[in-house]
Amino acid sequence: MFQNKNSCLYGLVLLISLFSCRQQAGNTEFEGIITYKIIYKDYTLGDYGDTLKVFYSKGNMIRAYNTKDPKGLRKEIFLAKGPRYFMNIGPSDTLYSYDITSNNLVLTDTKKLQSKKILNYTCERFDMYATLTTKSGAPVFTAQSTTFSRDALKVNPLHFKNWRFGNFNIYVEHAGSLPLRSESTTKYSDKTSMGTKIYEAVAIAPQQLDPKMFEIDESMVREFVMPQ
Numbered sequence: 001m002f003q004n005k006n007s008c009l010y011g012l013v014l015l016i017s018l019f020s021c022r023q024q025a026g027n028t029e030f031e032g033i034i035t036y037k038i039i040y041k042d043y044t045l046g047d048y049g050d051t052l053k054v055f056y057s058k059g060n061m062i063r064a065y066n067t068k069d070p071k072g073l074r075k076e077i078f079l080a081k082g083p084r085y086f087m088n089i090g091p092s093d094t095l096y097s098y099d100i101t102s103n104n105l106v107l108t109d110t111k112k113l114q115s116k117k118i119l120n121y122t123c124e125r126f127d128m129y130a131t132l133t134t135k136s137g138a139p140v141f142t143a144q145s146t147t148f149s150r151d152a153l154k155v156n157p158l159h160f161k162n163w164r165f166g167n168f169n170i171y172v173e174h175a176g177s178l179p180l181r182s183e184s185t186t187k188y189s190d191k192t193s194m195g196t197k198i199y200e201a202v203a204i205a206p207q208q209l210d211p212k213m214f215e216i217d218e219s220m221v222r223e224f225v226m227p228q
Helices: 002-014 165-175
Strands: 032-041 051-057 060-065 073-079 084-089 095-098 106-114 124-133 139-148 181-188 193-206 221-223
Touching: 124 165
Parallel strands: 095 221
Antiparallel strands: 032 051, 032 193, 051 060, 060 073, 073 084, 084 095, 106 124, 124 139, 139 181, 181 193
16 A cells, blocks of 8 residues: 555645646636546656546545556545645545655755647647655655646635755746646656656636635545655
8 A cells, every 4th residue: 555655745745746738818717627638658656547637626636537556546635724635545535644844855956948739739848857855865856847828727826835855846937728738747756757648638618616625624634654
């Protein structure tokens, strides 16, 4: 179980590499559902299935995976108030909480680049390079590419100002938008690759969401303990 939880947290780190594109104008914050396909390239940090659905409203987010792994990550919940993060693993309804106000990645470099179109929208690209020190003391290196539009899938960066885990607050402050595509590659210090995971949007459905879907049963919450 601890190994699966550790893989889930690595997955959370990798998810911070985000791609967003032109879709909506004005200053209206996006609310609705985004569906992604998941692509793996020699990825060794867990099976998240082949589809991810993201539900977003006013800084609250649910990521629902269709994993076939009986011990795999099924759901992640991010609440703007706090902020708070929970993950749902395997068949259990237990919600493991984790502090995302502390940063686990040391940002080493950023780059701003031109990028391809996604879903016919013209995109910019923002890359982040960072290191993560594991419990054993061995560093892990991550390359996170972010392609976005200033006025697509817009979000209020203030919702995420304290979401420091994985430097997510830095991404949101720069882009101000939700992802349409993400690609992350992770390597150990000895250059051994843990592979690449890609999320690419295949459908976007702006709509009002029921606030009750973001309510948490506190009796089911347990604090996540990082494996030693």
